[in-house]
Amino acid sequence: MFVEETIVIGISKRLPVGLAFLFLLVCGGCGNGSRKVSGSGSTFIKPIMDKWIQQYTKERGGLEINYQGTGSTAGIKQMTDQAVDFACTDAFLTQEQMNLAAKRGQVVHIPLALGAIVPAYNLKDIDKPLNFSGEVLAAIFRGKIKKWNDPALRAINEGVALPDLDISVVHRTEGSGSTFIFTEYLSKVSPEWKEQVGANTSVKWPVGTGEQGNPGVAGFLGNTPGSIGYIELYYALLKAKDIQFGAVKNKAGKFIRADLVSVRKAAENSLANIPDDLRFSLTDAEGVDSYPIAGATWAVLYTNPTDDTGKALVDFLIWAIHEGQKYNESMHYANVPEALVKRIDEKLKK
Numbered sequence: 001m002f003v004e005e006t007i008v009i010g011i012s013k014r015l016p017v018g019l020a021f022l023f024l025l026v027c028g029g030c031g032n033g034s035r036k037v038s039g040s041g042s043t044f045i046k047p048i049m050d051k052w053i054q055q056y057t058k059e060r061g062g063l064e065i066n067y068q069g070t071g072s073t074a075g076i077k078q079m080t081d082q083a084v085d086f087a088c089t090d091a092f093l094t095q096e097q098m099n100l101a102a103k104r105g106q107v108v109h110i111p112l113a114l115g116a117i118v119p120a121y122n123l124k125d126i127d128k129p130l131n132f133s134g135e136v137l138a139a140i141f142r143g144k145i146k147k148w149n150d151p152a153l154r155a156i157n158e159g160v161a162l163p164d165l166d167i168s169v170v171h172r173t174e175g176s177g178s179t180f181i182f183t184e185y186l187s188k189v190s191p192e193w194k195e196q197v198g199a200n201t202s203v204k205w206p207v208g209t210g211e212q213g214n215p216g217v218a219g220f221l222g223n224t225p226g227s228i229g230y231i232e233l234y235y236a237l238l239k240a241k242d243i244q245f246g247a248v249k250n251k252a253g254k255f256i257r258a259d260l261v262s263v264r265k266a267a268e269n270s271l272a273n274i275p276d277d278l279r280f281s282l283t284d285a286e287g288v289d290s291y292p293i294a295g296a297t298w299a300v301l302y303t304n305p306t307d308d309t310g311k312a313l314v315d316f317l318i319w320a321i322h323e324g325q326k327y328n329e330s331m332h333y334a335n336v337p338e339a340l341v342k343r344i345d346e347k348l349k350k
Contacts (some may be wrong), residue, residue, distance in 0.1 A: 035312050040068040041075020041088035043213040044178050044232045045297040048113055048331045049088065052324045056316055059323075063312050069213060073175020073201050086313060090115075090177025090295050091201050092279035101300075108347050109278045110299040112320055114267050114334040116258035117181045117293045118245035120236045121228040122221050123148065123163065130246040131156045131255045134189030134284075134292070137248075140228060141169055141186070142193065143207035148226065156249070163226075169208030170220045170229035175201040178214060181295035182230040185283040189292075218243065230293075233258050234332045250292040251284050262291035263334040271339055278340075278347065296336075318348060 042049075046069035053065045067088070070078070075087030080100055092109055093101065101107045119132050136152050139145040145152060149162040172179045180201045187194040197203050211217045211229075218235040221227050222242030236245040247255040256262050269287035274280040282294040299317050302310075321344055325335045336344070 035062065035309060036064045036066070037086065037309060037313060037316075038066045038068075038084045039075070039086040039088065040070040040078050040084050042072050042090055042177050042297060043069035043215065044072075044090045044115060044176075044295075045088050045113065047234050048328060048333050051327050051331055052316075052320050055327060056319055056324070060315075060319070063316065065316070071172070071174035071213065072177040072180070085309060086299075086301070088297060089201075089300075090297050091180035092298055093300060101302075105302040107300050108303050110301065110317055110321065110344055110347060111278060111296045111336050111340060112299050112317070113297050113325075113328055114263050114282070114336065115295060115297070115332075116233040116263050116291055117178050117185075117230050117295065118233055118236050118258050119228060119248065119293075120218070120221050120231050120239075120243050120245040122225050122243050123165075124225065125163065126160060126244070128160060129244060129257055130160065131249065132246045133249040134186060138186045138190035138193040140167060141171070141206070141208065142196065143169070156255075165226045168224050168227040169205075170211055170217050170224070170227055171205050171208045172217060173210035173212055176213075177201060177295070177297070178230060178232055179203065181283060181293060184281060185293045188284045233263075237332055248292050250288075250290050251286055252288045252290075254288055256289065256291045258291045258293070260329055260332065260334045262289055263294045264337070266290040266292070266294040267296075267334065267337050267340070271337060274340065274343075278343065314348070321345075 046067065049067050053067060057063060057065065072089030072091055076089055076097060078084045079087035098107065119137055133156060136145065136156065139152065146167055148165045148167055153162055180199060183197065183203055184199040187199040197206065209220065211220045214231050214235045217229045217231050218239045221229050222239050236243065247257040250256050265287050266282045266285040269285050269290050270280060270282055282296060284292050285294065301313065301317065321336060321341055328335050
């Protein structure tokens with residue numbers, strides 16, 4: 001899924017928070033002329049974002065939204081530099097980024113959708129999805145496991161004729177929420193990975209070829225036999241004729257293949273631990289049925305938007321977490337749990 005991926009709204013004119021919210025309530029019908037909003041960031045969220053934009057403008061009209069999938073880090077920088085009105089990321093803002101944003105006003109995180117990052121690979125002669133553990137994935141992306149028939153892979157894939165073939169690793173080049181979700185998971189399950197590489201939107205990869213965006217990684221995988229990479233579930237399914245994706249061993253010891261149910265389970269089993277600021281992790285979640293490399297995409301917006309563009313952006317986000325959720329499943333994103341939506345509504349009212 002659900003970083004690629006957070007939305008941050010930058011507004012230049014401001015009122016006190018209470019008056020700003022009253023303005024939004026009273027002026028629901030104000031400014032019906034055509035308005036333009038620009039955004040950039042997460043490629044993780046781009047497919048469903050494009051769908052939301054299409055449906056929202058069809059239903060509501062009066063707003064033109066241009067969103068470019070540049071990667072989470074680039075999107076946040078563009079938003080901070082006020083080059084775009086909003087940015088998207090799958091990695092919630094770091095404290096440093098929060099401090100930078102605070103120079104222009106307080107921000108709030110609004111989860112919009114949930115998704116999965118999957119280990120995708122190109123082994124045309126193997127029909128059955130492979131099993132991966134976090135330790136094995138960490139060893140592959142550290143360059144310690146170099147062959148597909150390595151004993152560690154054979155041990156968790158009994159009965160599968162793994163080939164004597166070199167593994168070609170591919171990863172993202174730009175700062176990416178997908179990279180953050182994947183490396184955060186590896187850091188939780190592999191002490192060696194945590195110590196040597198760590199978790200971030202951009203890391204120093206020990207091995208591999210870099211590609212731009214989820215589409216770039218998916219394209220490399222489709223064209224390179226023996227390759228492995230990490231991509232958002234939507235892109236893996238989009239390239240299903242060319243690549244496969246495997247099951248991952250979760251915290252309960254069960255191998256789970258990503259789908260909407262297993263991503264929702266990860267979220268539901270994490271609800272009790274979600275803090276008040278709504279910055280949370282879904283990786284390596286508790287639960288027998290939880291997919292372990294799940295994540296969210298946030299909208300991060302200033303709490304006091306007042307001009308017409310700000311009002312339009314807030315309206316769009318409210319629509320996305322309510323009416324927009326009905327489009328998620330067709331694009332292979334999981335809906336935000338209803339219990340979390342109630343907390344989001346309370347945040348927006350503030």
